[in-house]
Amino acid sequence: MPELRQNLATREWVIIASERARRPNAFSASEQRLLTEEHNSYEPDCPFCVGNEELDLEVERFPANGAWQTRVVQNKYPALAKEGALTRVFNGVQRRIAGVGYHEVVIEHPRHNTTLALMTPDEVQIVLKTFQRRGIEISKDHRIEHIIYFKNHGATAGASLLHPHSQIIGLPVVPSSIRRRIDEARRYFDDTGQCVFCSMLEDELAQNERIVAMNEHFAAFVLYAALSPFHIWILPRRHSASFLQAQPDELAGLASVLRDVVRKFYFGLRDPDYNLIIRSGPVKEPGSVYFHWYVSLIPRVNRAAGFELGSGMYINPALPEASADFLRSIEI
Ligand SMILES: [Zn+2]
Numbered sequence: 001m002p003e004l005r006q007n008l009a010t011r012e013w014v015i016i017a018s019e020r021a022r023r024p025n026a027f028s029a030s031e032q033r034l035l036t037e038e039h040n041s042y043e044p045d046c047p048f049c050v051g052n053e054e055l056d057l058e059v060e061r062f063p064a065n066g067a068w069q070t071r072v073v074q075n076k077y078p079a080l081a082k083e084g085a086l087t088r089v090f091n092g093v094q095r096r097i098a099g100v101g102y103h104e105v106v107i108e109h110p111r112h113n114t115t116l117a118l119m120t121p122d123e124v125q126i127v128l129k130t131f132q133r134r135g136i137e138i139s140k141d142h143r144i145e146h147i148i149y150f151k152n153h154g155a156t157a158g159a160s161l162l163h164p165h166s167q168i169i170g171l172p173v174v175p176s177s178i179r180r181r182i183d184e185a186r187r188y189f190d191d192t193g194q195c196v197f198c199s200m201l202e203d204e205l206a207q208n209e210r211i212v213a214m215n216e217h218f219a220a221f222v223l224y225a226a227l228s229p230f231h232i233w234i235l236p237r238r239h240s241a242s243f244l245q246a247q248p249d250e251l252a253g254l255a256s257v258l259r260d261v262v263r264k265f266y267f268g269l270r271d272p273d274y275n276l277i278i279r280s281g282p283v284k285e286p287g288s289v290y291f292h293w294y295v296s297l298i299p300r301v302n303r304a305a306g307f308e309l310g311s312g313m314y315i316n317p318a319l320p321e322a323s324a325d326f327l328r329s330i331e332i
């Protein structure tokens with residue numbers, strides 16, 4: 001019998017279609033597809049490769065001198081403009097504000113054919129520190145209400161270049177999907193006096209059926225109401241609403257757990273395309289007692305179709321507990 005499950009933090013329902021369930025390894029990427037490491041380590045046409053740097057777009061590099069490990073550049077085709085006043089025009093039912101904000105690209109490594117799964121824990125930690133350093137800078141701009149950090153790995157996840165990179169967008173509004181999550185979290189807090197994410201984490205640790213990787217600072221688990229196979233959240237074990245407040249030892253803990261999970265994807269599912277999103281609370285509410293920041297990972301192993309677009313609801317053809325079992329069994 002299929003069942004509907006609800007994620008209490010987002011209130012999203014998903015159909016777990018156990019009757020259509022496939023074996024977890026059926027979601028592996030095709031054998032014909034090249035793994036990231038099988039591509040060239042340098043591409044003369046790649047703007048992110050060493051020697052091809054577009055210096056006019058550069059925001060920062062780390063370290064500041066000598067060979068770089070990470071670079072941040074402005075997006076060549078930014079979705080938002082950095083300069084300009086935050087003007088608002090409300091004209092009847094037409095509402096608009098100036099498209100000011102930040103759109104930056106984090107080049108995660110000098111090498112063209114690597115990815116988080118193949119980097120050392122220290123290298124992953126340097127990437128996370130770069131996100132945080134830029135986030136802190138961007139959050140000082142009073143026009144910015146919300147910052148999204150995301151990574152598209154592979155073409156079906158939206159990446160146009162193989163070279164490992166992520167993006168940071170600073171927005172002049174709080175997006176409605178974030179607003180809804182915050183409202184739901186506040187409602188749960190009003191009802192129970194607890195953070196819904198802390199409650200979920202406590203349950204996951206107690207049940208230990210869907211945990212994939214963990215250490216003293218972070219836990220990664222396949223969601224009880226996973227929207228797709230291997231849909232994972234990585235939560236800090238200490239309550240905190242803001243990624244920008246993570247301490248250095250916590251970032252090291254996240255680097256280790258995140259790397260373990262993406263290595264399990266890489267070796268267990270043949271380097272699948274995936275999206276990674278860091279969901280932090282609004283920059284102006286860093287001390288929220290009911291919102292809890294986290295990392296979401298969504299491998300693109302299952303294509304969304306008309307039903308998903310029409311209902312906003314997903315059908316997951318994999319049992320979350322079986323997905324977690326499979327990932328746990330992958331030797332990294
Ligand atoms: Zn490159």
Ligand SMILES: [Zn+2]
Nearest residue numbers: 195198239292
């Ligand atoms: Zn919490």
